[in-house]
Amino acid sequence: MIADALGPVFLLILIGALLGRLNFPGADVWPGIERLTYYLAFPALLVNRLALADFSAAGLGQLALVIAAALLSLSALIALLHRWLASNGPALTSVFQGGIRFNTYIGLAAASALYGDSGLVWAAMAVGIMIPLINVLCILAFALAGSNASLSARHVGRQLATNPLILACLLGLALNATGLGLPGWSAPTLALIGATALPLGLLAVGVALTPHSLSGDVGAIVKASLLKFVALPLLMLGFGALFALPTPALQVLLLLAALPTASSAFILARQLGGDTRLMANIITAQSLFGFVALPFWLWLGSVWIAPL
Template identity: 30%
Template structure:
């Protein structure tokens, strides 16, 4: 388990490094609120959709096409969304329900989950993990767009307005544009792919620096209760329920472990970008990302230890 702990730390440590860099840059006034607004908009409208587009067209759809596992993963993700939303309606202030719900169900699968799955299971982990990540991107962005539209200040909440917020979401557009290229294996010019990769590689550093620049001790104290509640939902309760369901349905070995790693991934940086884009409580979103990323070092290793102790992986 020390090896797994080292792998988890190797994935999460750079995330924290960029977060703290954002804090430091804001403190020495190398970045300010205007930069954070502009950079967050660039990530939301440009670099992250490009990153998702590239992820879909590069996914090996044939190598890991398992209808039963993929179907369960999508259903578990949707169920997690509604469980988190239901709890938020009961226990969370109205204005923070959208951010709470998104933070509780939206995992950082493309970075943390995929890296750990590949590290533990090699090519199989990479293939299955890529397909899982590509499949769930639409779920994450569509469901997040719905719940954020409902609870964002001043947002129109009619069915037409919510549908418009979904179909106009740049991240959803990026995925949908990539589907025909991936399905029919349409080759793009190498110079175009290289340029797109340069552009997409700005996504995580920019998003994390913006999150760090937004963090402050006052905002963390103000949102601590709600942030901790959402983080517990994301890192403990929902992974426990989803992984138990997978075990009951007979998933074992690498499949069960990869499902767990994806269910137990910390909250994605995209949740901050989307919250800021719609005028929601992005400081709460930032706090949830920090708490869940820190917690992942403990919860991921404990969960894998439990699965290994039971002889299921």
């Protein structure tokens, strides 16, 4: 089941990598596709799913509690080990992003393929909690350790207030909470737009892969990947069991925790004073490691979580 569900996801990434190598339809085209996906298609998907989701089921509060506990614990661990993890502040911010961020495109596609509509709803709710919290933690990390380590509260607030994914989550939740939902043609329109987000996002992930650039930075890449593929999934599993999170929600959280870091981490590193070369190498390496790590954690989750 895992192979059948994830096979098309990974195949789309490989197709994207092939398109990138063939330079088709052109290197100047893909940045525009990424912006279209990031600012329109992906927000449309989140608004559509969250506005129409059924939040009456128990577990939403537990979901938020588990996510917050795991992400804050990982952040504290990175702070304690910062001298071992990186030789300087900018490099530490890249390791931090590599340990805590996740590729939402792959996550939502995999949740839909593995767990159907209910899994996609749980994933959308988790994304709605994780994206704001992760962005706050990453921006604070840059404020403390980046080469521009003088970010003001106003700058942090502006970064959060203009993030299209955060805005989409807030809008979807507001439409749901007020009972407005998506009246008229808005639901099918957003559904059509959102349907393009996952395939385009996965192709863009493949295009961005640059395995030939992985010279040097091996130690930092390995450390960031240990945080991402070992520490964070274990924390999600541990806190999920501790707070008795419903099984479907815990399976989705494990999926999201075991994902490679997001390509948007490079943009943040470039804007806020991180180590951009290291960040690009971490993104590429983890995208490749994810082909092994994600199926392993999903298999382990199916063995350990399902019987609970």
